[in-house]
Amino acid sequence: MRSNPLSIVKVEELKAYYVSESYGINSVVKAVDDVSFEIYEDEILGIAGESGCGKTTLLKTLLGTIKPPLSIFGGRIFYRIEDEYRDILSFREGELRDIRWKIVSYIPQGSMSVLNPVRKIKDTFLDFMEAHRPDISKSEFDSLVKNYLGALGLPTEVLDSYPHQLSGGMRQRVTIALSTIFKPKIVLADEPTTALDVVVQRGILQLLRKIQREEKNTLVVVSHDMGVHARISDRVGIMYAGKIIEIGNTEEIYTNPLHPYTRYLISSLPKIGDKAYRTGVPGSPPSLSNLPAGCRFQDRCPEIKDICREEEPSLVEVNDNHKVACFLVSKGEENYES
Amino acid sequence: MNHNNKLLFIKNLTKIFSAGSFLFKSNIVAVNNVSLELNAQRAEIFTLAGESGSGKTTLARIILGLVRPTSGTILYKGRDITQIKSAKDWKWFTREVQPISQNPFDTFSPLNKVETYLYDTAINYNIVTNKSEVYNILDEKLKAVGLSWDEVRGKYPNEFSGGQLQRLSIARAIITNPSLIVADEPVSMIDASLRMSIVNLFKNLKEQFNVSVIYITHDLATAYYISDRIAIMLRGSIVESGPVEKVLNAPLHPYTKLLKQSIPEPTIDVQWEEEIQLSVTEIKEFTASGCKFAARCPYVMETCKTKEPEETFVDERAVKCYLYK
Amino acid sequence: MSAFKELLKTDRRFLIGFFIIVTVIILAFMSFFSPYKPDERHVLPKDQSPSLQHPLGTSSLGQDIFWLLTFAIKNSLIIGLLAVFFSRIGAIAIGLLSGYIGGNTDKVLTTLADSFIVLPRLPILILLSFAFRSNLNFLTMAFLLAFLDWAWPSKRYRSQILSLKEMEFTTTAIFSGRRTLGVILKEHIPFLIPYIMADFISGFLWAIGMEITLSVLGLSNLDTPTIGTMIYWANYYQAMLKGTWWWIGPPVIALIITVIGFYLLSVSIGNFLDPRTRIQRIGGWRTE
Numbered sequence: 044m045r046s047n048p049l050s051i052v053k054v055e056e057l058k059a060y061y062v063s064e065s066y067g068i069n070s071v072v073k074a075v076d077d078v079s080f081e082i083y084e085d086e087i088l089g090i091a092g093e094s095g096c097g098k099t100t101l102l103k104t105l106l107g108t109i110k111p112p113l114s115i116f117g118g119r120i121f122y123r124i125e126d127e128y129r130d131i132l133s134f135r136e137g138e139l140r141d142i143r144w145k146i147v148s149y150i151p152q153g154s155m156s157v158l159n160p161v162r163k164i165k166d167t168f169l170d171f172m173e174a175h176r177p178d179i180s181k182s183e184f185d186s187l188v189k190n191y192l193g194a195l196g197l198p199t200e201v202l203d204s205y206p207h208q209l210s211g212g213m214r215q216r217v218t219i220a221l222s223t224i225f226k227p228k229i230v231l232a233d234e235p236t237t238a239l240d241v242v243v244q245r246g247i248l249q250l251l252r253k254i255q256r257e258e259k260n261t262l263v264v265v266s267h268d269m270g271v272h273a274r275i276s277d278r279v280g281i282m283y284a285g286k287i288i289e290i291g292n293t294e295e296i297y298t299n300p301l302h303p304y305t306r307y308l309i310s311s312l313p314k315i316g317d318k319a320y321r322t323g324v325p326g327s328p329p330s331l332s333n334l335p336a337g338c339r340f341q342d343r344c345p346e347i348k349d350i351c352r353e354e355e356p357s358l359v360e361v362n363d364n365h366k367v368a369c370f371l372v373s374k375g376e377e378n379y380e381s
Numbered sequence: 382m383n384h385n386n387k388l389l390f391i392k393n394l395t396k397i398f399s400a401g402s403f404l405f406k407s408n409i410v411a412v413n414n415v416s417l418e419l420n421a422q423r424a425e426i427f428t429l430a431g432e433s434g435s436g437k438t439t440l441a442r443i444i445l446g447l448v449r450p451t452s453g454t455i456l457y458k459g460r461d462i463t464q465i466k467s468a469k470d471w472k473w474f475t476r477e478v479q480p481i482s483q484n485p486f487d488t489f490s491p492l493n494k495v496e497t498y499l500y501d502t503a504i505n506y507n508i509v510t511n512k513s514e515v516y517n518i519l520d521e522k523l524k525a526v527g528l529s530w531d532e533v534r535g536k537y538p539n540e541f542s543g544g545q546l547q548r549l550s551i552a553r554a555i556i557t558n559p560s561l562i563v564a565d566e567p568v569s570m571i572d573a574s575l576r577m578s579i580v581n582l583f584k585n586l587k588e589q590f591n592v593s594v595i596y597i598t599h600d601l602a603t604a605y606y607i608s609d610r611i612a613i614m615l616r617g618s619i620v621e622s623g624p625v626e627k628v629l630n631a632p633l634h635p636y637t638k639l640l641k642q643s644i645p646e647p648t649i650d651v652q653w654e655e656e657i658q659l660s661v662t663e664i665k666e667f668t669a670s671g672c673k674f675a676a677r678c679p680y681v682m683e684t685c686k687t688k689e690p691e692e693t694f695v696d697e698r699a700v701k702c703y704l705y706k
Numbered sequence: 707m708s709a710f711k712e713l714l715k716t717d718r719r720f721l722i723g724f725f726i727i728v729t730v731i732i733l734a735f736m737s738f739f740s741p742y743k744p745d746e747r748h749v750l751p752k753d754q755s756p757s758l759q760h761p762l763g764t765s766s767l768g769q770d771i772f773w774l775l776t777f778a779i780k781n782s783l784i785i786g787l788l789a790v791f792f793s794r795i796g797a798i799a800i801g802l803l804s805g806y807i808g809g810n811t812d813k814v815l816t817t818l819a820d821s822f823i824v825l826p827r828l829p830i831l832i833l834l835s836f837a838f839r840s841n842l843n844f845l846t847m848a849f850l851l852a853f854l855d856w857a858w859p860s861k862r863y864r865s866q867i868l869s870l871k872e873m874e875f876t877t878t879a880i881f882s883g884r885r886t887l888g889v890i891l892k893e894h895i896p897f898l899i900p901y902i903m904a905d906f907i908s909g910f911l912w913a914i915g916m917e918i919t920l921s922v923l924g925l926s927n928l929d930t931p932t933i934g935t936m937i938y939w940a941n942y943y944q945a946m947l948k949g950t951w952w953w954i955g956p957p958v959i960a961l962i963i964t965v966i967g968f969y970l971l972s973v974s975i976g977n978f979l980d981p982r983t984r985i986q987r988i989g990g991w992r993t994e
Contacts, residue, residue, distance in 0.1 A: 093572035240432035270645030505883025
């Protein structure tokens, strides 16, 4: 962690909704609803939240892949490109393609969707190079790949294999290698460890952390697993029903969680050695196409007050770098300004 | 030998899948010489833990009678599961043993109303004598899982959340008053905040309804929370099994130790120190002779690579490891 | 029927397709009111261009083309319907048996289907219709066509069944006490219906097309008016060279419109019944 960190991405008042109409039924799903935050250089930022909270949509917007039925309804996403902040939402497709894989790259949820099942790994790498860096010669690229895999601790025999011959964990690591070989400044990882076993998960997380520490770039990890964030994220932002409800340094969040939802997320899961009764959060998340007025957590919050049903709390800084959107903690008058 | 006092008796069970065509067959030993027993007197929750490829799902499907084992014995209440073929036998068996599957969204056909499955289960197993009583029974079972008939009536699966669907799945399974429920990763696809309420339901099944549960998972924390006993599976074999407090608090087998250390608990107090080794291809580990963990084990010896260790009993547990011979 | 109204309102393809098909069927139906018998010839002055009395003129055989067309449409539709009916009954039966029973039955039936698939259909049809030329009524023609069109669909039905068998909800149904027949009817058929409908229509169009091909080549029963035989006779009397476009034009246009109409219908119904869009309509949409 550094003091006075430089922002590499600034998200301001982002609204991204899914609008669909089929056979006469209209629906608007407010997946990302007025979200503002910053991403710093040389950090691992975790985005936590459950299914339906909007975190995958947030990643899509950060990458600029906004296709119908997803549309931007407001806000800006500034990337620092060559010392200037530029709003990528105003970029054309060509400019977006330029920044993808070189400035920002993406590790998707399922590794098999990135690796072509009928091509050997080395051929997939080759295709990748031809698409994004035609300036590098094949032999230069071959040695680049071998060196990189070696540096990551991946055996080079992987190159001659087909994806289905590798274990799930190895495939995911190959995908990570593919996404980071051109040393992008920001790597967006969407649930990199979901559906992987606990031991493999550890290997993946250790690999990601190793890459970040060496390159000193930025890693954004989206995961519903609070344990994953405790292990590798420097800062964590918790999303609920399309909004960021708490964000701060990992240590602070885990020792002093302020939002009732965050506290549930951390304490509700059992630990080995402890058979004491635990309970989940009652109720279920609201539908993003049918949101209540006021705080979105109202139906499930054990400490709800009247104001919670009338007004939406905004993200307010309570401690050094620790922001929370909750009337239990703040009065609701101050607004977070970037 | 009479095993009527055992709910489930499995001995030396093996399942081999052969893949490939005429000339290039390869054999995968999915379940390798597995033995375990469940007591009929007292309901218990027995966890089968392991990574993907450990054979736990195959074992579950064998117990449910959906897959035939290659060799070995498997008896339910004294009867050989592989011999259950006639409609009458099958009906008896499926009344006694019910499944809960991993993905709540796949459990019910998206084109049918959820209530049809509940209704059919009640009618087909003659739970009620009178058709009009069905809805009372359904409401009772739904209430037991935290739902109600009014919430469920007339709705299709996609109108429910994952957590609700899983509760529906459990409600359906308990309509027949089964003695054994086989739950394959029932909460791995449920959000963290809703997980405990479902896990607690399984605890309830045992405590209130006297139903034994075979709980299959790779999540050792929830396993610790609700199980009585646990078996750790690796590439088809049970490498350690015994009371859950013993196995997870003081693991003997190196693999169990590795599993336990790797769990990312949501606390910043514990951090991982060493980097670990991961397997490259699954085939290599599967077809290795000797102990399947030899390639990654920090305590590996020469014998480990040649011959699989036999079961030894240490401190109330069964372990397959040369460290304990 | 509310589904029908919904489709009519919201899907333009369905609207157009439905409109076209209704027109075609009305035309076919009108044949019952024809003042002329279909096999009558030389009852009218030949090669008259369209007039008020004879809206599509007359042919070189002295027939009123409009009323002849109504018979032609009706007969073509009937042959197509019979053919697709026979072929799909066979395809569904074999596909289902193959998929559900599996094992050796599956191997035998699949080999059988595979052998039929590699047959070159047109040459064989030509051969067979020549062999049966003395017996070529509607039924035999339909059987011939069905004989060569059951194999490929049966493989598709089989693969659908195989994947449906693996679905988790099939297991749920089994443990809900449902027997095999119940599982097939309640769980699997609903998924198959949109597929069956689209398949029916494509088989129907293939059968009509084949009948026309055979007729144009002069290999079917040329005394019965069908779209194909009309084209045959028009060609025989060199309608294109003589300029009697009112004889060759209408059957071709009728064919094109029929095909387009059924195609639009099949696409829009298929889309409507597709489980994915059905789910969206039922409860609304979930997001990530």
